[in-house]
């Protein structure tokens with residue numbers, strides 16, 4: 594994708610904490626509709642990169658482009674309004690409310706009606722219907738009326754994705770969607786990512802290589818704040834440098 598095209602792009606993005614460079618002139622493109630994984634060893638700068646993209650961190654230099662527009666100076670909330678959404682963390686869910694309520698509240702928030710969404714009745718119904726559609730897409734509808742506290746951990750992480758979808762993202766950042774999820778449940782997360790609407794560009798950070806290689810169409814490998822290599826999964830898996838710094842390391 595070009596710098597002026599659809600999707601997300603970083604241009605010579607740099608971030609340092611004192612002498613430590615966590616983003617070292619990163620030129621990264623996330624095409625519209627992409628399924629792109631960002632991998633790298635511990636401390637490579639993956640979380641810092643997501644924080645730069647969402648606006649939690651300010652770059653030392655460089656630019657961020659969304660759909661061809663410079664968003665480097667935009668605050669976090671404005672980026673979300675433009676469709677750049679990071680998954681909500683479990684800790685941000687209303688734990689005693691049910692799944693449907695959590696998603697409906699996010700939709701109401703997006704529409705600017707917030708806690709008022711129970712009135713008027715017509716709007717209430719539209720919000721609930723939209724929330725149900727999101728739950729059905731993620732195979733969460735059977736848990737719609739259960740409070741978050743009653744769900745297994747993997748299902749709770751699915752609700753994170755559902756709430757994020759309620760914000761109608763064009764770019765969705767998933768920060769370790771399978772972290773802490775037992776292997777028996779992680780297939781659910783894989784299937785959820787596979788079911789996301791094709792027009793959403795998805796960037797995920799993940800340590801679970803099975804998930805990465807099953808879902809990603811492109812992979813970027815970050816090492817010490819720099820992009821080591823970017824390419825198709827088969828090329829990444831075969832790259833001796835990647836094996837050395839990352840895959841090999843994990844095997845041991």
Ligand SMILES: Nc1ncnc2c1ncn2[C@@H]1O[C@H](COP(=O)(O)OP(=O)(O)OP(=O)(O)O)[C@@H](O)[C@H]1O
Nearest residue numbers: 610613614615633634635636637638639640641642
């Ligand atoms: N606010 C900060 N101040 C100083 N150093 C920081 C700060 N945030 C992160 N770092 C350092 O920046 C480096 C990159 O950290 P980051 O969390 O981005 O890596 P990561 O690739 O996400 O690692 P992991 O896979 O372990 O989560 C680390 O050495 C970390 O200690």
